[in-house]
Amino acid sequence: MATKTKKRKEIKRKLLHKYRLVILNESTFEEKISFKLSRLNVFVTGTLCIICLIGLTTLLIAFTPLREYIPGYSSTKLKKQATELTYKTDSLVNVLNYTNKYIENIRLVLSGDLENSEINRDSVFERFKIDPSTVDLNPIKEDSVLRAEVAMEDKYNLFERNITKTDLILFPPISGIVSQMYDPEKRHYAVDVTAVTDTPVKAVAKGIVIFAEWTADTGYVLIIEHKDGLLSVYKHNGSLSKSQGDLVRAGEVIASIGNTGEFTTGPHLHFELWDDGNPVNPLDFIDFK
Template sequence: MAKKDKRRKEIRRKLLHKYRLVILNENTFEEKISFKLSRLNVFVSGSLAVIGLIALTTLLIAFTPLREYIPGYSSTALKRQATELTYTTDSLVTVLNYTNRYIDNIRKVLRGDIENNQSNRDSVFEPFKIDPAQVDLSPIREDSVLRAQVALEDKYNLFERPSADGSTLLFAPLTGTVTQGYDPKGRHYAVDVVAPRDTPVKAVANGTVIFSEWTAATGYVVILEHKDGLLSVYKHNGSLAKEQGEVVRSGEVIASVGNTGELTTGPHLHFELWKNGNPVNPLNYIDFN
């Protein structure tokens, strides 16, 4: 027991034994600063300093941008930005693919190319067809009123009204003599209408100009996009009155008859109609006489 008390006293003495830390002037040995220290307060001060340093480092990492420079640490803002960039990139790729397909379709219209697709398009939509027997098709009053209103509006539509056989009547781009008709076998997907030079060429329906440029083979060309997947193409024009992106009305002048391009033998209009990516006979829609 005496030995334990003696040991404790010895440890207490070592911990509490006072030391003096003195800072002297090297030349004059003048005492500048002095500190009274003991092993205990040095240990306590050092421990507090280490704990403070750890706490300060934790605060810097948690609440300042310095944490982004630590290897392996992921920032919430960077994650959000990466996610937004991923969605934006995916959207841009989708738009780019759509634009490329759209440009390919326009290029086919300009060249008059048609792909021989033997697949049955209806089979693609077969799984999504609805059995009419399971649907209530009884007309309601609101539907009847709407149908009557639409029919009344179409009755006085002079330029885009259905004909007796269900086809759409379009405004004639010009009046003239058809010298060459629609001939799919001969890869002539248009009608050639002879008219005097500088005769105004008009839009067959309301639409948007999606192409208005010079081409070597067909001269000045205008392509209009209409509703329901309809495109109208006007080639060999002498001049163009509309630019790409402009909106035109039915019967509005968009060009003039000319004799431009390599594939022409005189002033005429080479006119094409394309429906959902396939050429159709313009004479089924327009009377050029």
């Protein structure tokens, strides 16, 4: 017990033992500054200096731009910018996919190629074809009431056309003789209307010109996009009066009759209508006489 007490007193004595730190002039040995220190004072002072240095470094990193120079540390602003760029990249990818699909539809309209369509309509119709002998064709009460309502509405319907754009009225692009009819079996998805050279060609409805260029096969071609996915196509024109991006009104002159392109047989208008990427017979909607 006495030994432990003696050791404690010895340690305390060493910690509190005073030392003198003197700074002398090397030439004259004149005393300039002197400090009275103990081991305990040195330890406490050193510990406080280290704590202050750590605190100051933490403040510099947390509240000054110096933190951006630390490897692996990114600022909140940079993280926000990275997140925004990620969202913009995803949006651009979606827009690019939509644009590629849109351009592919335009290519199909120009070439009249439906063989690469993802849906084979004939196979779909064949799959869901029903044998009439297996169906009860006797009308029920609800069917009779519906037929009566439809018949009443048809009395006041000026147009009995199978068209999905019920609020869209189509004007004839030209007046003339139809020289070749719409024939999907021969992949002729248009009507050819003969007319005198330089006869004005008019827009069938209000829309925006999405294509107005020269092609080797069909000469001067102009395509107008109307509302609800309806496209009107004018081929073999002698000249074009509108450019891509122009807005046109219904009945406005957009081109003139010509005989351009390798596949032409004389002055005429090759006119097509496409509804949501599918060809339709223009004669169902327009009277060219």
